[in-house]
Every structure is written in structure tokens, then in C-alpha cells.
Amino acid sequence: MPDFILALKPIPFLIEPLSHDFMRRALMISTLVGAVCGLLSCYMTLKGWALMGDAVSHAVMPGVVVAYALGLPFSIGAFVFGVGSVALIGFVKQKSRVKEDTVIGLVFTGFFALGLVLVSKIKSNIDLMHILFGSPLGISNSDVNQTIVICFIVVIILTIFRRDLMLYCFDATHARSIGINTGILHYLLLSVLSLAAVAGLQTVGIILVVAMLITPGATAYLLTDRFDRMTLYAIISSILSSLLGVYISYWSDIETGGSIVLVQTVLFLLAFLFAPRYGILKLNKLN
Amino acid sequence: MEHRTKENIETTRIQADQVCVDYNGTVALYDASLKLQSSCICGLVGMNGAGKTTLFKALMGFVRPSRGRILINGSSVSNAQKDQSVAYVPQNEGVDCSFPVSVWDVVMMGRYGSMNFLRVPRESDKKAVIDSLERVELSHLKHSPIGELSGGQRKRAFLARAIAQRASVLLLDEPFTGVDIRTEKLMAELFLQLKQDGRSILISTHDLSHVRDFCDVVVLINKTVLAYGNTSEVFTTENLSMTFGGMTPEPMSGAISFNE
Numbered sequence: 001m002p003d004f005i006l007a008l009k010p011i012p013f014l015i016e017p018l019s020h021d022f023m024r025r026a027l028m029i030s031t032l033v034g035a036v037c038g039l040l041s042c043y044m045t046l047k048g049w050a051l052m053g054d055a056v057s058h059a060v061m062p063g064v065v066v067a068y069a070l071g072l073p074f075s076i077g078a079f080v081f082g083v084g085s086v087a088l089i090g091f092v093k094q095k096s097r098v099k100e101d102t103v104i105g106l107v108f109t110g111f112f113a114l115g116l117v118l119v120s121k122i123k124s125n126i127d128l129m130h131i132l133f134g135s136p137l138g139i140s141n142s143d144v145n146q147t148i149v150i151c152f153i154v155v156i157i158l159t160i161f162r163r164d165l166m167l168y169c170f171d172a173t174h175a176r177s178i179g180i181n182t183g184i185l186h187y188l189l190l191s192v193l194s195l196a197a198v199a200g201l202q203t204v205g206i207i208l209v210v211a212m213l214i215t216p217g218a219t220a221y222l223l224t225d226r227f228d229r230m231t232l233y234a235i236i237s238s239i240l241s242s243l244l245g246v247y248i249s250y251w252s253d254i255e256t257g258g259s260i261v262l263v264q265t266v267l268f269l270l271a272f273l274f275a276p277r278y279g280i281l282k283l284n285k286l287n
Numbered sequence: 288m289e290h291r292t293k294e295n296i297e298t299t300r301i302q303a304d305q306v307c308v309d310y311n312g313t314v315a316l317y318d319a320s321l322k323l324q325s326s327c328i329c330g331l332v333g334m335n336g337a338g339k340t341t342l343f344k345a346l347m348g349f350v351r352p353s354r355g356r357i358l359i360n361g362s363s364v365s366n367a368q369k370d371q372s373v374a375y376v377p378q379n380e381g382v383d384c385s386f387p388v389s390v391w392d393v394v395m396m397g398r399y400g401s402m403n404f405l406r407v408p409r410e411s412d413k414k415a416v417i418d419s420l421e422r423v424e425l426s427h428l429k430h431s432p433i434g435e436l437s438g439g440q441r442k443r444a445f446l447a448r449a450i451a452q453r454a455s456v457l458l459l460d461e462p463f464t465g466v467d468i469r470t471e472k473l474m475a476e477l478f479l480q481l482k483q484d485g486r487s488i489l490i491s492t493h494d495l496s497h498v499r500d501f502c503d504v505v506v507l508i509n510k511t512v513l514a515y516g517n518t519s520e521v522f523t524t525e526n527l528s529m530t531f532g533g534m535t536p537e538p539m540s541g542a543i544s545f546n547e
Contacts, residue, residue, distance in 0.1 A: 046386060163406035167396055170386045177347045177375045178400030178452065179368040225387045225432035 017250045026136040029147055030203045030242035030260060034212065036151045038238025039158055040196045041217030042231045043189060047169040051101060052086070053213040055108035056190070057197040059085030061115025061206055064131055069122045075146045075198045082194025085111050086187075112206075134205030134257035136246065143202060150199045154192050165189060166227055203242070204257035212238070215264040222268075222275040237267050298360055300325050300456050300487040301346065306355035308341050315341040319355070319512045323487050323504070325455070328478055330498035330518070331491040333508035334531055339491040342508065343458050346489075347373055359456060367456075371400045374454035376445045378461050384434045390444050391429045394419055397451035419447040422480070424473060439470030446477065457481065457488045463497050475501055495527070 017023040044053050060078035067077025085107055092103045119128050130138070139147075158165070167175045168185045176182050193213070200209035220233035245260030273279050301323040308316040316338040323329055333339050344350045345357060348364040359367035367373050374397070397419070398412040408416075420426045423443035433441060442462060449457050463471055478488055478501060492498060498505055498518060505521045507513040507530040514526045 046383075160405065163399065166388075167399060170388060171377070171382055171396070173347075173349075173375060173377060173381065174396060174448070175399075176349060177368065177373060178371055178397075179365075180399070221387065225434065226389065227387045227392070230387050 013247065013251065017247065022137050023246070023250060025139060025144060026256070027243060027246050029139055029144055030136050030246050030256075031239050032151050033147065033199045033203045034216075034238040034242035034260070035235050036154050037196050037200050037209075037212035038216040038235040039231055040154065040192060041213050041215065041238070042220065042227070042234050043158075043165055043169055043217075044193070044213050045217035045221055046166075047189070049189075049193070050210070050214045051104050052089075052190075053193060053197070054210040055089065055104045056082045056085060056193050057201065057206055057209040057213070058108040059111035060194065060197055060201065061112050061131065062118050063115075064201075065115055065118040065122060065126060068126050069118075073146055074143070075150055075195075078198040078201075079191075079194050081111060082197055083191055086190045086194070130205070131201065132205050132207050133255060134201060134203050134208070136203045136256050137249075139202060147199050147202050150195050154195050154199070157188065157192050161185065161188060204260055208257050208261045211261040211264055215261070215268050216241070219264070219268045219271045222271040222278045225277075238264070241267060298325050299323070299358075300327075300360060301489070302358040302361075303342075303345075304355050304357075306342075306345060306352045306357060308338075308345055308350050308352050310350075314510065316345070317511050319508070321506055321512055321515050323456075323489065325485045325487055326482050327503045328482055328488045328490065328501060330502035330505040331489055331508060332493065332495065332498060332505060332530060333491075334493065337509045337530075338511075339508060340460075343375065343460065343489075343491065346456070346458060347375055371452050372454055373456045373458065374449035374452045376442075376449050376457065376459045376462065379438055379441055379465060381460070382433075382441075382445075384441070386434075387432065389430050389432055390420070390425055390436070390447075391416060393433055393444050394429075394447045394451050397448035400452065415451045415453065416447075419451040422450055422477060423447040437467075438465040439467050442466055443470065443473070446474065450481070455486050457486060459488060459490045461492055462490060463492065463494055495522075498522070 018027075044050060060082045063077035063079070063081030064074045065077075066081075067074045070077075089100075089103050089107050092098065092107065093100050096103075098106075119126060119131075127135075129135075164175070164180055164185055165188075167180070168182055168189070172182050175185070196213060197209050200212045204212055216234040216238035217230070219237050220230040223233050224230050241263040242260055245263045246256060248254070248263070249256040249259040271279060273281055299322060301321065303319055303321050306316060306319045307314070319338070319342060331339050331342065341350065345352055346359070346364065348368050357364050359372055360370075362370075394416045395408060395412065398408065398415055399406050402408065402412060417426070420429055423446055425440060425443055425447060428436065428440065433444060436444060442465075446462075462474060466474070481488060490497075490502065499522065502518050504516060505518045506515045507521060507526055509530050509532070513529050514521045
């Protein structure tokens with residue numbers, strides 16, 4: 001890749017892509033979505049909801065297809081199906097003896113398959129590849145607006161309920177015993193998860209959105225023992241991944257979603273190896 | 288303040304009348320009645336599955352009794368919850384020790400219920416946390432992540448959270464498991480102090496020697512309250528045999544021996 005290496009001169013590497021409207025938009029939306037998913041990823045990893053994130057992000061698929069077919073904003077359809085899948089998981093778990101992880105796997109693949117079938121049956125201009133793998137470079141203006149609104153809602157909710165959600169993840173029993181309604185917090189967190197999954201699929205697509213929802217949190221978790229710092233590090237690593245991912249994707253002509261998630265994975269690997277306290281090399285012990 | 292303390296000392300902390308709890312038809316507790324005065328330490332003794340946890344859950348308002356009623360400080364359980372009257376101190380196994388919070392954060396969680404909607408600590412909250420940490424002798428570790436504490440220190444951190452909450456009823460789940468002798472002594476002294484403040488402490492345990500050492504009253508439980516009263520009167524071989532389903536623990540040592 002000679003162009004890529006040439007482009008590594010830092011200033012043109014950063015500036016040149018900004019001359020394109022689609023690149024400015026892609027960078028803006030990927031950063032925003034990255035920051036929001038990064039913030040949420042702390043709660044997902046601490047609560048142990050990685051599989052739930054995977055489930056919700058896949059389950060929104062039929063919602064997106066139906067919404068497009070009906071001419072509604074895709075986010076509404078996605079949200080309905082995201083929350084619906086969670087409700088269904090809860091219902092099946094409660095009413096049957098099947099274990100939770102089985103129910104989760106069962107419900108989300110069912111929803112996802114339904115989405116695939118609907119895409120092939122409903123004649124529309126939906127590009128399956130865009131839904132599955134994201135296309136921040138080709139995102140439309142109306143999609144940008146929807147995504148901004150979604151991100152705004154998620155940030156507001158997570159800011160207001162920040163402490164309560166942390167307590168809920170840490171010690172739900174105590175939260176309940178001091179009169180906090182943990183049932184509401186549970187569904188609030190799931191709703192926020194559905195919204196973030198919808199936002200995330202814009203940039204990296206349904207298949208990889210779960211990475212946006214857990215990897216930054218996991219990376220940050222290796223770097224600190226403070227919740228506040230963990231959220232900060234998660235957001236920073238997530239934003240960095242989005243920016244780097246989009247730039248690398250532009251310069252070396254690779255899939256944007258894959259590029260963003262790959263950068264996230266590399267950042268996790270770096271933390272896994274070199275984190276001062278919890279990295280496997282335990283650098284601070286050597287000094 | 289003086290008046291309030293006096294009032295605290297005179298009230299009935301917990302009153303349970305004929306409480307029944309069942310989970311989808313399976314009876315976990317039936318006809319459980321007990322009355323706990325302020326300024327008292329009560330041992331809750333029973334086997335695994337005897338309903339100790341269920342009773343705690345009922346007192347915290349997590350399960351609704353299918354029959355009977357529970358009053359805490361004379362008002363309903365949900366009101367008691369709102370007033371921060373009941374604090375629960377979990378077993379060590381019940382919490383995620385790798386969670387990224389410091390001792391200070393954990394104790395501050397005891398204040399959440401009295402804070403505003405955004406849970407921004409006021410000066411009074413910080414003061415309550417500082418005081419509680421001093422009482423459990425953890426001030427020097429306040430910035431440590433809870434994951435770095437020993438089992439006994441962690442236990443004290445959660446005790447400090449209950450103290451910071453200023454609850455009048457403390458529910459302690461197996462407080463002495465995995466605790467060294469020094470912590471045990473510190474906790475015992477702390478319980479006595481809390482008792483003198485007018486608080487009531489309910490300790491669930493199957494370790495009888497601790498009950499004998501510092502519980503004023505004891506509740507023996509096996510799906511229902513088998514016996515209830517002053518420790519010296521209730522702790523008879525016969526009662527204990529009933530509680531432990533034919534096996535008789537030695538009331539003095541706590542060791543269990545077979546009856547036949």
C-alpha cells in the first residue's frame with residue numbers, strides 16, 4: 001500500500017480527507033456514536049451484559065427493515081424491536097425452565113433471521129450490506145439527524161441516572177433497600193442499550209455494534225479502579241478508535257466498520273499487555 | 288436531638304405478625320411473628336433454607352408477605368424504605384469485588400437514599416462518610432479500591448455503609464464468616480455502640496457461639512419462628528434440636544453433634 005505509507009505524513013493525512021463532505025460527516029457521526037457507546041459500554045461490561053448487547057443489536061434488524069418499508073424513521077422500528085426482544089427474553093426466561101443465555105441466543109437469532117427474510121421479501125432500496133456492516137461514509141442527512149437525537153437522549157439519561165445505574169450494577173440489593181426502583185433502572189438501561197445499538201449500527205453495522213458496546217469498557221476496566229476514570233477512558237478510547245478507524249479506512253480503502261472495531265480491539269490488546277496494574281506484563285511491578 | 292434519641296430508644300423497631308411468604312406456591316415462611324425493641328442485638332438462627340433470607344427480604348420489602356404484616360418503627364415497610372430505616376449488610380460473596388469503586392464510594396452509597404436526584408454529595412453526606420469510616424477504623428484505606436481489601440476489611444466497609452445510612456434497623460447476613468479475630472472484636476464493639484445509639488441489629492448466622500456471646504435475644508427459625516426470646520432462655524438443647532432438624536449443636540461451643 002504505497003499511498004497509505006505516503007499519506008502517513010501527519011498533516012495531509014489528517015487534513016486532506018476533511019475536504020470531502022462525506023468524510024467530515026463520517027468523522028463527526030462516528031466520533032459521536034463512539035463517545036456514546038463508549039460511555040454505555042462501562043455499564044454493559046460491569047453489569048455483565050455483553051451477550052445482552054449482542055442480542056439487542058441483532059434483534060433490531062427486522063425493526064429497521066419494517067420501518068424502511070413503512071417509511072418511518074428507522075430508529076423507531078429498531079427501538080421497538082430492540083425493547084421487544086428484551087421483553088421477550090425476560091418473558092421466556094420466566095415462563096420456561098430454559099437457561100437465560102440459551103433464551104438470549106435463541107431470541108436474537110430468531111429476530112435476526114426474521115430480519116433477513118424480510119429484507120429478501122420486501123422490495124425496497126435497503127442495502128443489506130449497509131445494515132449489516134454499517135456505512136458511515138454513505139450516511140444520509142436524515143440518518144445523521146436521527147443519530148444525533150438518539151445520542152443526545154442516551155447521554156441525557158446516562159448523565160441523570162449515572163450514580164443510580166452504577167449502584168444498580170454494583171449492588172442491586174442495596175439499591176432496592178434504600179428505596180431505589182431497580183426495576184425501572186433495569187428497563188431504562190435496556191432501553192438505552194437499544195437506542196445505542198441503533199446509533200451504533202450506523203457506523204459499524206449490526207454485526208459489529210456489540211464491539212462498540214463492550215470493547216471500550218473492557219479496555220478502560222483494565223486501566224483503572226475508579227468508575228469515573230473508567231467512563232472517561234472508555235469514551236477516550238472509543239473516540240480515538242472511531243477517528244483512527246475512519247482515517248485508516250479512507251486512506252487504505254478498507255471497510256469502515258471493520259476498521260473502527262479493529263482499532264478498538266488493538267487498543268484493548270495494548271491495555272491487556274501494558275496496563276500498569278492489570279496488564280499481563282505488569283509494568284508497574286517491574287519498575 | 289436529645290429528645291429524638293430518647294424517642295428512638297423507646298420504640299419497637301420491628302413488629303412482624305403472622306407473616307407468610309411463598310414463592311409461586313412454595314411456602315418459604317409461615318406464621319412468623321416477632322417483635323424487636325430498639326437498642327437490641329438479635330440473632331437469627333436457622334439452617335440453610337430455613338427462611339432467614341426470606342425474612343430479610345420481607346423486612347426490606349423485596350417480597351410481599353402473602354399474609355400477615357410487618358411494621359418497622361411503627362410504619363409500613365415501604366415507608367421504612369423511603370426513610371432509610373433499614374440497612375442491609377451483604378455477605379462478602381454477594382458483591383462484585385472487582386468493581387471499580389473505592390471504599391469511600393462504597394460508604395457514600397449509604398447516603399444515596401437521602402441525597403437529591405443526581406446524588407450529589409453535600410457536606411453533611413461527606414461528614415457522615417468520614418464518621419462511619421472512623422468508626423470501623425478504615426479511614427486510612429478510604430481511597431483504596433474495594434478489591435484490594437481483605438475479607439474482614441470489606442465487611443467493615445459495608446458495615447460503614449449501613450452506619451452512614453443512619454438506619455435504625457441493621458440486617459447483617461453472616462457477618463462473621465471469613466473474618467479474623469481482630470475484626471471480629473472490632474465488629475462486636477461496634478455492635479454494642481450501635482445498640483447504645485438505639486439501633487437494632489438483626490444478625491443471621493448459624494454460628495451459635497457468636498449468638499451466645501453478644502445477642503440479647505435470639506430467634507430460632509425453621510420455616511417459621513420456633514422460639515423467640517432472651518438468649519439464655521431460648522438456647523436450650525431441645526429448641527436447638529428442633530431448629531437444626533434433629534441434630535443438636537452444643538449451645539456453648541457451637542459444634543454440631545448427632546442426637547442419636
